[in-house]
Amino acid sequence: MIVRNLQDAEKTARRVVSEGWESTRxxxxxxNMGFSFHITTIYEGAELNLHYQNHLESVYCISGEGEVETVVDGEVYPIQPGTIYILDKNDKHILRAKTEMKMACVFNPPLHGKEVHNASGAYELEAEEISDKK
Known part of the structure; x- marks a missing residue:
């Protein structure tokens, strides 16, 4: 069994901070579960151009408000607590935070740990792993 506490994990290398967001993996x-699970904070006013070409992602909004726009058709979907959006086709999208948003995110294939977005808004398939060993 694996048991982890979010507040404890935020004080370790599992917390990754980048421009407009931070994520605790x-x-x-x-x-070895076949997916990764993160609690991600999107900072108020952030606009992120994302295109997870190597991963599928599901995102559930815990708190805050914003919107996600699918680039292919310009469709805009509001995000508020209780909303889930699923990038089942490696959708190129724009995520905008009207207020700080706290999101629960699942990635398949799983992330290694140190990933941040590359120039096209994707995560690479290979990245440095986070180790819990001291």
Whole structure:
């Protein structure tokens, strides 16, 4: 069994901070579950151009408000607590935070841990792993 606490994980290398967001990676590839699970904060006013070409992602809004726009058709979907959006076709999208948003995110294949977005808004398939060993 794996048991982790979000507040504890936020004080370790599992917390990854980048421009417009931060993510605490609670479950990663080296946990051997076939997916990764993160609690991600999108900062108020952030606009992120994303295109997860190598991963499928499901995102559930815990708190805050914003919107997600699918680039292919310009469709805009509001995000508020209780909303889930699923990038089942490696959708190129724009995520905008009207207020700070707290999101629960699942990635398949799982992330290694240190990933941040590349120039096209994707995560690479290979990245440095986070180790819980001291």
């Amino acid at each position: 609670l479950l990663l590839k080296n946990d």
